[in-house]
Every structure is written in structure tokens, then in C-alpha cells.
Amino acid sequence: MVSPHAEQVDAETFSWLVESRMIDDPAELDRYREAHYGWLGARTYPYASRDMLRLVTDWCVWLFAFDDAFCESDRRAAEIARALPQLLAVLDEDAGSRVRVEAPFACALLDIMCRVRDAGSADQLDRWRTVTKDYLYAQVWEAANREDAVIPTYGDYIFMRRRTGAMLTVFALIDLATGHPLTTDEWRHRDLRAITDSANDVVVWDNDLLSYAKERRGVNAPNNLVNVLVRHLHRSIQQSMDEIGRMRDAAVTRMVALRAGLDALGSPAVSAYVRGLEHWISGSVAYSLTSSRYTKAWQDLVLTPDHAERS
Numbered sequence: 001m002v003s004p005h006a007e008q009v010d011a012e013t014f015s016w017l018v019e020s021r022m023i024d025d026p027a028e029l030d031r032y033r034e035a036h037y038g039w040l041g042a043r044t045y046p047y048a049s050r051d052m053l054r055l056v057t058d059w060c061v062w063l064f065a066f067d068d069a070f071c072e073s074d075r076r077a078a079e080i081a082r083a084l085p086q087l088l089a090v091l092d093e094d095a096g097s098r099v100r101v102e103a104p105f106a107c108a109l110l111d112i113m114c115r116v117r118d119a120g121s122a123d124q125l126d127r128w129r130t131v132t133k134d135y136l137y138a139q140v141w142e143a144a145n146r147e148d149a150v151i152p153t154y155g156d157y158i159f160m161r162r163r164t165g166a167m168l169t170v171f172a173l174i175d176l177a178t179g180h181p182l183t184t185d186e187w188r189h190r191d192l193r194a195i196t197d198s199a200n201d202v203v204v205w206d207n208d209l210l211s212y213a214k215e216r217r218g219v220n221a222p223n224n225l226v227n228v229l230v231r232h233l234h235r236s237i238q239q240s241m242d243e244i245g246r247m248r249d250a251a252v253t254r255m256v257a258l259r260a261g262l263d264a265l266g267s268p269a270v271s272a273y274v275r276g277l278e279h280w281i282s283g284s285v286a287y288s289l290t291s292s293r294y295t296k297a298w299q300d301l302v303l304t305p306d307h308a309e310r311s
Contacts, residue, residue, distance in 0.1 A: 001279070003042035005050040010038020013057045020108040022065040034292045037061050043283030044170070045276070048177040055115050056173050062108055063166045069105070070139060071164075074219050077143035084136055091129045120176045123184055131168035138163035142223050151222045151231045162197065164223065165204035167280075171196055174276035180269035192270065195258040198251045199277040203284055205244050205251075210288045212241075252281075 003009070014033055023029055041048075041057030048056060070080050086106040090113060101107050117125050142164050145152055152160065162168065175182045186192060208225040215224050229240035255277075262270050 001043075001046040001283075002039070003046045003048065003053055005053050006039050006042035008038075009041060009050065009053050009057050010036050012054055013038050013041075013061055016058055017061050017065065020065075020111075021104040022062070022069070022108055028068070031292070032061070032064075035064075036291065037064065040284070040287040040291070043287050044280045045174075045177045046279060046283070047272075047276075049179075052119065052177045055112070055119065056170065056177055058115075059112050059173065060170065062105075062112060063169070065108075066105060066139075067166075071142060071220060074146070075143060076147050077140050080143045081140050084140075087136055088133065091133055116173070116176065121181055123187075124172070124176055124181060127187065128169060128172040131172050134163045135166045135169055142220070145222045146219050149222060151227055154228055154232050157223075157225060157228045158201075161204050161208075161225070162200050165200065165207065167200045167203050168196070170280070171200070171277065174280075175269060175273050178269070178272040178276060180272040182269045182273060186265075186267060186270055189262075189265075189270075191258050191261050192273070195255050195262065195274060195277065198254045198258070199281060201251045202248055202255075202281050205248050206281075206285055207288070209241060209244055210285075 014037075017023060017032060018029065023032060037060060038057055040060055041053050045053055045056050069075075070083070083103070083105070086101050086103050087109055090101060090106050090110045093110070093113070101110055113125075113129070116128055138160055141160055144150070182192075205225060212224060212226050215221055221227055225244055226237060226240045229235050229243055230237060233240070233243070235243060259274055262274055
């Protein structure tokens with residue numbers, strides 16, 4: 001299922017990225033154009049209106065740009081920490097005020113937050129702001145791992161990956177995009193939190209597999225589940241990938257079991273949210289298998305295989 005607004009939103013989001021100045025290197029901008037991020041939004045929020053699809057896709061591109069600038073780089077933990085005040089000031093902004101920001105990422109974040117505020121309720125805005133702060137703080141942890149070449153323990157990685165992957169920030173926009181806002185009680189429902197965690201796990205573990213070719217020797221190699229399993233569970237690369245597949249299957253099974261109870265609540269908002277989680281799982285895989293952000297690295301790996309890594 002793909003939104004009919006895919007091409008239009010893809011072009012508009014790229015123009016927004018250029019105007020934001022978050023990415024200013026021409027070659028890097030070409031890579032963003034070729035990645036067609038509008039199709040990610042179109043596959044993961046296929047039910048969204050055109051305006052809402054623009055909002056969620058712009059947010060995804062902000063996350064990718066931040067990831068490339070701060071997380072897929074040799075930025076030290078202290079550098080990322082020093083970048084946080086302007087971003088957190090934006091997220092803490094009250095409705096009646098306008099925080100003054102100059103950094104491109106902070107300006108673009110302010111634009112996104114104002115659009116979330118205009119489109120949703122105060123509760124929806126607060127949910128998104130809370131998980132976005134968690135995401136930003138988690139990037140300092142990831143940077144510390146890169147800086148010290150530390151591969152985190154399995155338990156630490158599973159816990160923190162739910163935050164570093166930014167999925168909670170995009171899941172928080174699902175009920176905004178569906179037009180069926182969750183009540184506070186529904187958002188806090190134990191089974192809704194559990195199915196959200198399982199969906200989060202599936203998407204970030206899929207991403208660790210799909211991005212392994214890109215990350216295997218990069219600066220962010222310590223922060224990949226394949227390498228965590230290789231180091232701490234003493235598995236080969238292939239055994240680690242197979243284990244992630246089994247973990248993924250178990251998480252999907254949990255989602256299926258939880259959905260039955262959530263459907264019994266008879267809430268259109270809950271049902272729409274759960275379908276939104278399912279769209280994210282299938283849509284992110286479909287996008288990643290065709291996006292140059294991921295496929296180029298795998299093509300290069302096949303053309304120049306490292307036999308030592310195939311053990």
C-alpha cells in the first residue's frame with residue numbers, strides 16, 4: 001500500500017531539506033535526492049492526507065539528516081551534548097513564545113514542532129516532544145560508544161536501541177496522521193505500550209540487518225545488533241543475523257497476540273494506531289529494499305567481498 005501523494009511529497013520534502021540548510025554539501029544532497037525519502041513516508045503512512053504526509057516525511061528526513069551529521073560521523077559525545085541546548089529549547093517552547101534559534105537543525109526542528117502543534121492536541125504534541133527528547137539524549141550514549149570503540153552489552157543495546165532508533169518519535173505521529181487521536185488512557189494502556197515496544201524492536205532490528213553493509217566498518221559499527229551478538233554471544237556474522245531473524249519472528253508473534261486483546265477494546269483510534277504500526281513494519285522494509293541509502297552499500301559488498309567477514 002503506497003500513498004498517491006508519494007511523488008509530490010518526495011519533491012516537496014527535498015525542497016524543504018535544501019531550504020533548511022541542514023545538508024549543504026552538493027554531493028550529499030544528490031544522495032538525498034536519489035534516496036527518495038518521500039516514498040518512505042508514502043509506504044509507512046499510506047493512509048495520511050497530503051499535508052500530514054508532508055509533515056511525517058519532513059520529520060523522517062530531519063532524523064536522517066541528524067543521523068548523518070551527528071550519528072554516522074566521528075562527532076564526539078561532547079560535541080553532540082553541546083548541540084542539545086538549542087534543540088531542547090525548541091522542544092520546551094511554550095505555545096505563546098517563539099524561541100530564537102540560528103542553527104539549521106534547530107530551525108528545522110522548530111518548524112516541525114509548530115506544525116505538530118497546529119495539527120494535533122496538546123497531549124499529542126507532548127507525547128512527541130517527550131520521545132524526541134529521549135532520542136536526542138540517547139545519541140550522546142551512542143556517540144560515547146563510537147568514541148571509545150565500545151560495543152555495548154546485549155541488554156544495554158536492546159534497551160537503548162528503542163530510543164536511538166527514533167521509532168517512538170515517528171510512532172507518536174501515527175494517531176495524528178490517522179485522524180483518530182488516542183486518549184491519554186489508551187496511550188498508556190499496558191498492551192498498547194507492549195505492542196509499541198515490539199513494533200519498535202522489529203523495525204530497528206530490521207534496520208540493523210539492512211544497514212549492516214553500510215555500517216560494518218564505519219564509525220557507528222559498535223552500535224549495530226549484529227556486532228553486539230558477534231562480540232558478546234560469540235556468534236559468527238551469519239549466526240548473528242539468523243538470531244536476529246528469530247528475535248524478529250518472536251516480536252511479531254507478540255504483536256499478533258496483543259492485537260487480539262486491543263481489538264476487543266472496540267476503539268477506532270486504537271485499531272488505527274495498531275494498523276499504523278503494521279504499516280511501519282512492512283513499509284520500512286519495502287522502502288529499504290529499494291532505497292539507495294541501503295542498497296548501494298550491499299552492492300559494493302557483493303562486488304568487493306571481504307572473505308574474513310563471511311565466517
